[in-house]
Amino acid sequence: MELIDGNKIAAEIIAELKAEVAALPGRKPCLALVRVGEDPASVSYVTKKQKSSAEIGIESRLIFPPVTISQEELFALVDQLNADPGVDGILVQSPLPKHLNEVAVFRRISAEKDVDGFHTMNLGKLAQEDDTGFVACTPAGIMELLRRSGVPLSGKHVVVLGRSLIVGKPAALLALQRHPWANATVTVCHSQTVNLPALTRQADVLIAAIGRAEFVTADMVKPGAVVIDVGVNRVPDATKKSGYRLTGDVHFPTVAPLCSRITPVPGGVGPMTVAMLMKNTVKARRQNPVKG
Amino acid sequence: MELIDGNKIAAEIIAELKAEVAALPGRKPCLALVRVGEDPASVSYVTKKQKSSAEIGIESRLIFPPVTISQEELFALVDQLNADPGVDGILVQSPLPKHLNEVAVFRRISAEKDVDGFHTMNLGKLAQEDDTGFVACTPAGIMELLRRSGVPLSGKHVVVLGRSLIVGKPAALLALQRHPWANATVTVCHSQTVNLPALTRQADVLIAAIGRAEFVTADMVKPGAVVIDVGVNRVPDATKKSGYRLTGDVHFPTVAPLCSRITPVPGGVGPMTVAMLMKNTVKARRQNPVKG
Numbered sequence: 001m002e003l004i005d006g007n008k009i010a011a012e013i014i015a016e017l018k019a020e021v022a023a024l025p026g027r028k029p030c031l032a033l034v035r036v037g038e039d040p041a042s043v044s045y046v047t048k049k050q051k052s053s054a055e056i057g058i059e060s061r062l063i064f065p066p067v068t069i070s071q072e073e074l075f076a077l078v079d080q081l082n083a084d085p086g087v088d089g090i091l092v093q094s095p096l097p098k099h100l101n102e103v104a105v106f107r108r109i110s111a112e113k114d115v116d117g118f119h120t121m122n123l124g125k126l127a128q129e130d131d132t133g134f135v136a137c138t139p140a141g142i143m144e145l146l147r148r149s150g151v152p153l154s155g156k157h158v159v160v161l162g163r164s165l166i167v168g169k170p171a172a173l174l175a176l177q178r179h180p181w182a183n184a185t186v187t188v189c190h191s192q193t194v195n196l197p198a199l200t201r202q203a204d205v206l207i208a209a210i211g212r213a214e215f216v217t218a219d220m221v222k223p224g225a226v227v228i229d230v231g232v233n234r235v236p237d238a239t240k241k242s243g244y245r246l247t248g249d250v251h252f253p254t255v256a257p258l259c260s261r262i263t264p265v266p267g268g269v270g271p272m273t274v275a276m277l278m279k280n281t282v283k284a285r286r287q288n289p290v291k292g
Numbered sequence: 293m294e295l296i297d298g299n300k301i302a303a304e305i306i307a308e309l310k311a312e313v314a315a316l317p318g319r320k321p322c323l324a325l326v327r328v329g330e331d332p333a334s335v336s337y338v339t340k341k342q343k344s345s346a347e348i349g350i351e352s353r354l355i356f357p358p359v360t361i362s363q364e365e366l367f368a369l370v371d372q373l374n375a376d377p378g379v380d381g382i383l384v385q386s387p388l389p390k391h392l393n394e395v396a397v398f399r400r401i402s403a404e405k406d407v408d409g410f411h412t413m414n415l416g417k418l419a420q421e422d423d424t425g426f427v428a429c430t431p432a433g434i435m436e437l438l439r440r441s442g443v444p445l446s447g448k449h450v451v452v453l454g455r456s457l458i459v460g461k462p463a464a465l466l467a468l469q470r471h472p473w474a475n476a477t478v479t480v481c482h483s484q485t486v487n488l489p490a491l492t493r494q495a496d497v498l499i500a501a502i503g504r505a506e507f508v509t510a511d512m513v514k515p516g517a518v519v520i521d522v523g524v525n526r527v528p529d530a531t532k533k534s535g536y537r538l539t540g541d542v543h544f545p546t547v548a549p550l551c552s553r554i555t556p557v558p559g560g561v562g563p564m565t566v567a568m569l570m571k572n573t574v575k576a577r578r579q580n581p582v583k584g
Binding site: 097119120121122123124125126127128130153154156157163165171173176181185186187188189190193199263278 | 304352411412413414415416418419420422438447449454457461464465468475476478479480481482484485486491
């Protein structure tokens, strides 16, 4: 069994992007990071994104409206960033306070600056295999982990556990693409699937994105499979200072010995998400007709 | 074994739409049918669509530009129809002459009038389970056939053979939706799939859309399965006046006896396509803010 080291692969991508940005003529890429309020998790995520931007040479524009901002005010802010030719990418950190309609806000971001890949147009482009779109960072990160770990998907059976819009569906669409590194046969399972273990045991590559702690057990995995664990779940743990430990959707201690390769949690898919956001931002800069 | 009668189900839908249109306040729905040149298949398709429109009470606006029309002229025509508040739906009949970029023309049609469901926004909405979009007529017709034949998909394993943008992918996304009539576990197989029969034999519902005559044979089908045959292939046949016969992607004589239900070719999925186009047009009329 070999661990897939997400931290190492993410660092490689960041280093490549740094070189790419250094060689870019004209202005540096610019990412607007919008964080509403002071939610501690959001503060930590945005800080991480800002640090990676700085490391690569991406200018980040930090906009921290108060938690009391209205939907209309937030729309006006997004419109302003959409219209600003010097802004290549816009990220509105999730979750938003409950009085704001998150889906409506994400849709307000113009598709060309939607580096999170949540816009309807970008999902449509993914289905159409149109590479000018932006793919959501987590599924894009999963594919990048597999490619860089030398796991070819062509002709393989990929089983995706979970049908969310953020992970399951885009991961399935990516694995299906006619790219030489994709071309997989794909099964999507979910909470309503009957006889789940019989299906997951067929997976050459199993992508677990169901959001249930340690849900995937040894009886659900074929010996020699590659397992990608997308879950980030907090499980109460009295031995920890925080009172909890992080665990994936896979019961690592019993599943890992069966696998040819597996991602740990943390340190697997997680670090890839920020790296892919940076990659999308550099792509947005390259595709932005305003280079000056 | 029971045949799924596409002609009968399509006629039911047409009758329902006729009643719906009769009850609509304000103007009747209007469908622009654009046919470039005189390709015989296109002439026959457009005539069929025009007849169904007339039967339902949908006004059809026939526009038959010459085969020599330029890309720019066709764009200008589409733009004019997009801007016309009295036009609810626009259909540009495929195939277009080779000097025209078909994908670019389809993209030019505004998403709100894209009753063929090919627009990137409409594909994205399908993935997002946003029911304001338009679903491509063939996959929408497949789901309608299954629903009206009393085949519930929830918890069933649907295997889609083919990953095209027009049938395979949207059919998979529809079967996966969280609707009570969907909720299936879905596998997408294609030309690169290894050990195809082992996968198709798992299907409770097998959707064959691979475009190869009589490709699905008895060894690929589980006894009791429901089989939907999307293929329309011409096979040379000296006993026919035309010199060919139509056949699906399924070898009907050997597969049909195994199935609980199966669609014939012709008379299965085919008639549903026009019915769903009509359904999309009535929906476009309901969603069009200009009712006058």
